[in-house]
Amino acid sequence: MDVPEKPQLADAPDKTPRTERGRRTLRAILDAAAEEFGERGYHEGSIARIAQRGGVAIGSFYTYFDSKEAIFRALVADMSRQVRETVAPVILAAPDRLSGERAGIAAFIGFVRQHKALYRIIDESAFVAEDAYRRHYREIAEGYAASLSAAHGRGEISDGDMTVRAWAIMGMNVFLGLRFGVWDESLSPEAVAEVAAGLVSNGLAAP
Numbered sequence: 001m002d003v004p005e006k007p008q009l010a011d012a013p014d015k016t017p018r019t020e021r022g023r024r025t026l027r028a029i030l031d032a033a034a035e036e037f038g039e040r041g042y043h044e045g046s047i048a049r050i051a052q053r054g055g056v057a058i059g060s061f062y063t064y065f066d067s068k069e070a071i072f073r074a075l076v077a078d079m080s081r082q083v084r085e086t087v088a089p090v091i092l093a094a095p096d097r098l099s100g101e102r103a104g105i106a107a108f109i110g111f112v113r114q115h116k117a118l119y120r121i122i123d124e125s126a127f128v129a130e131d132a133y134r135r136h137y138r139e140i141a142e143g144y145a146a147s148l149s150a151a152h153g154r155g156e157i158s159d160g161d162m163t164v165r166a167w168a169i170m171g172m173n174v175f176l177g178l179r180f181g182v183w184d185e186s187l188s189p190e191a192v193a194e195v196a197a198g199l200v201s202n203g204l205a206a207p
Contacts, residue, residue: 015064026064028054033075038117042072042124073132076125079118080136084143086111097151101169102197108173109189112181119182141166172196 017023032054036045047068051061065071090107094100112118125133144166151157173196180192 025056025060029056029061029064030075030078033071034117037121042128073129075121076129076132076136079121083111084140097156098201101200102193105173105196106189106193109177109181109192112177113185116182119178141170144170169200
């Protein structure tokens with residue numbers, strides 16, 4: 001049996017649950033919100049349907065969130081955290097950074113296939129909560145750049161501007177996830193990662 005995740009409410013720490021039961025309820029509400037916003041979008045989504053999907057009373061919803069915007073913001077942060085916690089350990093567990101890039105791309109595409117609402121929710125956040133949208137990408141990029149710098153320090157990759165590199169690799173991964181995670185699953189994540197990692201490792205220059 002999987003151990004329930006422990007989501008945090010970064011924008012409203014006083015509402016973060018202190019008990020296991022509360023964490024399970026919050027997890028159910030966030031998962032229900034992902035389904036609701038993923039299917040209907042922010043403007044057509046409703047608190048009543050989120051509560052219904054999550055199997056909780058309206059009153060329980062308002063224990064954790066004051067409004068639809070509040071849960072949407074929390075959901076963006078939660079999905080961003082899930083991406084980081086899914087991909088980063090896979091990269092770091094690899095024997096070297098280039099192998100880690102390959103494994104990380106595959107892990108991200110696999111995550112997207114299980115969470116296809118990610119793209120609609122993140123894209124809508126650019127208009128509903130632009131600060132949350134920017135934070136999502138900025139925090140991932142900062143962590144990515146730091147890990148690239150560490151890999152350079154170990155002699156695993158060449159020197160260069162790690163911030164630019166981080167954003168470039170992220171941009172590639174975003175569209176790979178859209179194409180091969182959301183739109184089409186005909187190729188395995190590993191097959192896609194093999195091609196993309198070759199581009200990261202060798203570039204487009206002729207041998």
